[in-house]
Amino acid sequence: MNRAQRRAHARLWPILVLVLLSVSAAALVAKARIDSAAIEAVAVLAGDE
Amino acid sequence: MIEQAAEIVWLALAAYLGSGLCVAISTLLFGLRKLEPAAAEMPLRVRLLILPGLAALWPLVIARTFGLRAKEDRQ
Amino acid sequence: MAHGYKIIQWTPFKKSYDAALLLGVLVFISAYLVGALAFAPQGERALPIQVALRALGACAFSLLTLILLIGPLARLSPRFLPLLYNRRHLGVTCFLLALIHGALVLLWYHGFSDLNPFVSLLASNPSYDSIQGFPFESLGVIALLILFVMAATSHDFWNNVLGPNMWKALHMLVYWAYALIVAHVMLGAVQGEKSPLHAIVVGASAALIALLHVVAGWRETRRDTKLADAKNDGWLRVGPPNDIPNSRAHIVTPPEGERIAVFRDGARIYAISNVCRHQGGPLGEGRIIDGCVTCPWHGFQYRPQDGKAPAPFTERIAVYRTRIEDGVVFVHSDPAPSGEEVAPSVIAGAQQ
Known part of the structure; x- marks a missing residue:
């Protein structure tokens, strides 16, 4: 790699790491919410019976 | 509303690639020597191989054909 | 460059490289199919077509992960250099796998609606303003477009026409394609699944890619700042x-x-x-x-x-x-x- 390519990588990766972390965290939080909502729904259904 | 937006996105993409195809075919028929002198004798199957790229990057292909080149890449 | 252009400058090494690649893809897809069809718990078994399109998507993702591992590994140790030599064949294969994955999704999930399947792909789920239930298909479409441009310009003809700097800048878009695909899986397949397998594999792959790039980049920066002893006369x-x-x-x-x-x-x-x-x-x-x-x-x-x-x-x-x-x-x-x-x-x- 030449100097310009190394600099481009050095600029890109901090941003990319942040993007990857925040996307994964947001997705896992969303999934946890769906799962707990599903468990609640099952509990409500079970309570109805 | 969202369907119209989706339609516009696909139409824009089709228009871009459609123009690209016109540029690509005319480049392959007439302009390859100007774009890259070493490619003048390129066999047909290699021409077909580079066709999608010519269609995808057609604004750059036009710029390169008419001699615009990044300074640092000039030898 | 004065030599004539060919589709591929074949060498025995490239042939065995491509044979190994083809074999790897076939083994991966068959293993995924067998695993998902035979070992899924009762009641969660998907249709073969659904398993097939997921297998193709998973294979494309794994191949892209491998492709992105090669660069920093080769910078950290010359042992990995042979993998780098023919990396673009991996890239084109990855694009083709992702393309078939997209085509099957279009056919199976959007081909039977009254709407144009392409419009349906982007518009059937309108919650673009929410992380929960985000239309992750759109992210896959953008990633596929990036992979297309890269696959279409992978021939050395393009390196010569664009110049190595612009070629490399264009092909650095692969990192954004990778981030989009990670988001596509995390907001898509991972959300609907009981087992955490997909989340763990995708998360670990992304973490490994990021870690290796950061380590390799840090080493390069250190080398760039460690200047040779210079006399005044140059x-x-x-x-x-x-x-x-x-x-x-x-x-x-x-x-x-x-x-x-x-x-x-x-x-x-x-x-x-x-x-x-x-x-x-x-x-x-x-x-x-x-x-x-x-x-x-x-x-x-x-x-x-x-x-x-x-x-x-x-x-x-x-x-x-x-x-x-x-x-x-x-x-x-x-x-x-x-x-x-x-x-x-x-x-x-x-x-x-």
């Missing part, structure tokens, strides 16, 4: 000549400009630019083969005395003057005038 200290292994180089970093590779060929010392004209490969990590410095990335060659590629090629790189003083090699940080032959320094008392 001569840089390289070290004792016999510390350089025969046919190989020591790389020094001048205060400005590109790194310089100082080669030893028997008793002769040559210095050339460390940057290959083809794609910026590190020439100083290559070897002298048949009298020519050979780039470790794709095998481009240059004569060390004048920096010219042997005929019929026309590439040329900078060469530098060297001298040996009190058993120490020095190289001048200014390149010699273009095209001029630079006489090597000869190690005193060594056998020619």
Whole structure:
């Protein structure tokens, strides 16, 4: 790699790491919410019976 | 509303690639020597191989054909 | 470049590389199919077409992860260089797998609605303003478009037309495609699944890619800031000549400009630019083969005395003057005038 390519990588990766972390965290939080909502729904259904 | 937006996105993409195809075919028929002198004798199957790229990057292909080149890449 | 263009410049190595690639893809997809169809718990079994399109998507993702691992691994250890040599065939294969995945999704999930399947793909789920239930298909579409542009421009014709710097800048879009695909899986397949397998595999892959790139980049930055000892007159200290292994180089970093590779060929010392004209490969990590410095990335060659590629090629790189003083090699940080032959320094008392 030449100097310009190394600099481009050095600029890109901090941003990319942040993007990857925040996307994964947001997705896992969303999934946890769906799962707990599903468990609640099952509990409500079970309570109805 | 969202369907119209989706339609516009696909139409824009089709228009871009459609123009690209016109540029690509005319480049392959007439302009390859100007774009890259070493490619003048390129066999047909290699021409077909580079066709999608010519269609995808057609604004750059036009710029390169008419001699615009990044300074640092000039030898 | 003066040689004629071919679809692929086949070599025996490339053929075995591609055979291994094809075999790997087939084994991956069959293993995924068998695993998902035979071992899924009762009641969660998907239809074969759904499993097939997921297998293709998973295979494309794994292949892209492998592709992105190769770059930093090759910078950390030369053992991985052979993988780099034919990396673009992996890239094109990855695009084709992703394309079939997309086509099957279009057919199976959107082909039976009244709406145009393409419009349905982007519009059937309108919650673009929410992370929960986000229309992750759109992310896959953007990633597929990036992979298409890269696959379409992977032939060396494009490296020559665009120039190596613009070619590389265009192909660095792959990192954004990867981030989009991670988001596509995390917001898509992972959300609907009971088992955390997909989340763990995708998360671990992304973490590994990020870690290796950050480590390799940090090492490069450290090398760039560790400048060679320079005298006021522009001569840089390289070290004792016999510390350089025969046919190989020591790389020094001048205060400005590109790194310089100082080669030893028997008793002769040559210095050339460390940057290959083809794609910026590190020439100083290559070897002298048949009298020519050979780039470790794709095998481009240059004569060390004048920096010219042997005929019929026309590439040329900078060469530098060297001298040996009190058993120490020095190289001048200014390149010699273009095209001029630079006489090597000869190690005193060594056998020619």
